[in-house]
Amino acid sequence: MMRRRKLTSLLALTLFGLILSNLNVAAAPQSTAGKWWADYFDNPNLSGGPALSRYDDAIVFNWGHGSPDSKIPADNFSARWVRDEWFGGGTYRFTIASDDGVRVWVGDQLVADEWRDRGATPLYIDRYIPAGTHKVQVEYYEHAGAAIISVGWQRVVGGATWRGEYFDNRDLSGTPVLVRSDGAIDFDWDSGSPDPTVPADNFSVRWTRTLSFNAGTYRFLTSTDDGVRVLVDGGLLLDAWYDQKLPNTHTGEIYLAAGRHTITVEYYEHGDKAHAHAWWQLRDSFGNWHGEYFDNPNLVGGPALERDDAADQGVGINFDWGVGPPVDWMPDDNFSVRWTRTVNFAPGYYRLAVLADDGFRLWLDQGILIDKWQDMDYELHYVDGTYLQGQHIIRLEYYEHTGHARVRFWWESSADGNAPPSYTPVGAGPQAADDDPWETTYFANTNLRGRPVLTRIETALDHNWGWGSPGGSVPNDHFSARWTQPLHLRAGSYRFTTYTDDGVRLWVDGYLLINSWRPMRGYRSATIYLSEGVHDVKMEYYERTGIALARLTWQRIEH
Template identity: 30%
Template sequence: MGLIGKLYQNLIRSIGCTVLIGLLSSGVASANESYPVFTPTHGSNVHYNWGAGSPEKGIPNDNFGAIFNQSGFYSKGDYFIQTFADDKVKVSINGNKIIDRWNENYWGTKARAIWLNDKEGQHTIETEYYEKVGDAAIFSDIVPFDSWLAYYYENNNLAGYPTAAKVISPDGTQKNLQEDFGANGPVPGYKKDNFSARYTTATRIPAGEYILRTKADDGVRVYLDGKLVLDRWTNSPLREDATKIQIGDRSGVNAVEKDIHWIDVEYYDAAELGKIDFSILPFEGEVENSWVGEYYPNISLSGNPFIVGGENSTTKFSNLNLDWKSGSPHSSIPSDQFSARFTKKENLEAGLYIFEVNSDDGIRVWVDDELVIDSWVGSNGLPKSGKVSLEGGQHTIKVEYFEGIGDAHIKLNYRKIPSITKADQDVHYNWGYGSPVGFPNDYFMGVFDQSRHFARGDYFV
């Protein structure tokens, strides 16, 4: 029968005629080229790094192929497919080729595709691979949206090819990425220190403003749609880092894909304990009853800010009373020539409110987009104030600040102005420097009801 005929006959027995037809049509073996083909046990995830070796005895180190049957039951929903291969790879779903890296040699490259599965049930999925010369590696995964595909590297700089991989389910209702390694490695038998990881997900994100937050021990970087948006690649005990980003719909894609975005989180552990936590949450939700501070390395409030505080932060602050003296508000911000914006939503009773600030240097205060205090000039900390009448309900307070040179501080207080209400026919009061009983000496209101029967005639008030 010959080598090729025996190979095909064995494949028919092990994986069936349907896969064999795909093999023949794909060019894994033909009359002009032949090589051994590795056919492992059926499985949805394909994670192999053979280095300079081969899959098994009888397979050479170079010039071999592999076929992976990832068919099975898949729920209705959105999936992403990612491969990492040296050399060639292609993936087909129900006979449709969605990844094709077959016509050229690719040394350790990733390929990605989206599968919007609108039908629950059995699906035929196949990954084909070919190794030419040198190192050999193939990773192929079908991952639900919001789950994370993790590649692990036995060094702290993501060098070389991954040596382990797994799919991680999202954590909680916020669908965070979370791995707490403690003093262990990422998978059983893996090294406990000096390793790195790259996490990938595809997710749907409506257009808007978001806070992207990490909590990592040690270094971390985050990419959104291939753009670096957070970079803190340093040794550190567990530390929170966050930034605010504007996310828009993608252009040049089908309408059903315009809100699909790729997120990549890179992480490394140096020594001892290791942990990585990532979240991306709407900005509006983070300012509910908690200040969110945005720090900019300029005095024009421009660029992507560094974020502190927020509803889901480990560094919440409920009062705006910050004194940096001659220092800096953030490790990535200079001690002079910086600016900041602070935002908070709060439920307030109806009434007249007074806002008082003390700052060095410039400051502006808004309540529901109404400018209440405007002192955008250098200042030595003299107090400023403004009043605004509010209806009962939720209101947004926004404070903008800049620091020129020297010391830097900001303090904000606001309160409802108390009101005395009395029914008096005649209003004759002189409190001098005092006040009505139970009221402060300054900033109070009086409402006097002088309603009564008046005879017809002329009056002066």
């Protein structure tokens, strides 16, 4: 009996050990003191299980064109680091360099959001962090080329908070009815008040704080409803002491020597809404594109953000913010940007091209080249035959109204004036389609009416007629066409993309998937789930004047 009990106990302990072992495998590992728990993924999306997990002493890596480990590819990988960190409370400056995208959280606060292809231009971000232990999380992805990531922070020496003095009048007179410590000047009281002791209207506030600054030129910014003033070491830097409503941004610049400086922000609220925001940033040297970001769609007032934006492929501009903002504290919609750069061109003729959603204006020196300051989808516009030599100032102005926000600008040699720009967006690339025939009919009008003037079978729907005609009796301008084909497709989601100049409509099984029946040049995309089998695809197109283009591609989206 005793031997049987020992054997039973041994089996139970063994089984418990196996269960515990399995639990340890499944559970998220805990970091050791001072170390980062790192998960590395063999894809750029942090998806699936990590291909490698380990402890890293610090996030300071320059892998060059290599990778973190033999298990990880040199390109198209991602990583996530997590660590618990004690913060003493106060303003912290985060210094971040990454090639490519990076995101940083402290607790629930998103400190940095640069989830895009970018060079390793350093970011300097000041954030107020409450005292206590917070989880710090860093996410990173590498697309191609050099792989670099570095993240660090230090407390900004000086007062950890603002001294806020609140007055029950609009002119900061008398004795404050409330004195308190405020972590940041970042308030949206709307129709309310800062405190029960302060009235909802006709009050004022003075915030004062002494901090240590590195030497450099600083830009101070405010966004308020109503008036605001900013003083640095007692000197008035910014004065917008009048009634106003959001959105607005006021700025003032000053060179500060290294050391401690006292910042004072004065604010008053007259009536209706109450908002008070004040911040500053170290002015960068702009070696790439000088980007000025405005929290309104009209480039009005001072920029809410100014930064050095890395050049796309060494030359142009390329941003796709989706339905989000350029940075987390700007609006998702109704913002605008101005990019400026001096470019040294080799002698020759150039084509300058822009894809934008929504409006843009392209300037060369002091002359406007393209003016499309209007709501539109991701449309392509370009100008050909521009002779350039030596230094020229390029300026691109852009605004986002609603929905998707994306813009791309580039230039290229324009030896062939009839060819469209060479850029094809990611996801709209060539489809490895079967050479199944398209039944094609062409009409000598823009409405697909009457008898077709040309009927033929085409093996691909990929045409660049330039200034010419599809052939036969089809005119160079003011014609239309219809293509139909039954396609056998596997079950799944498919993205259909058209590239046309001018109008286009696309049906799949009688469902109108794309409808841009108007003069335009650009890409249109739409996604649809299709069951396995044969599906009828029909595309209609018309050409008004100028260059004539018509292309259809599709691809199955893998999830």
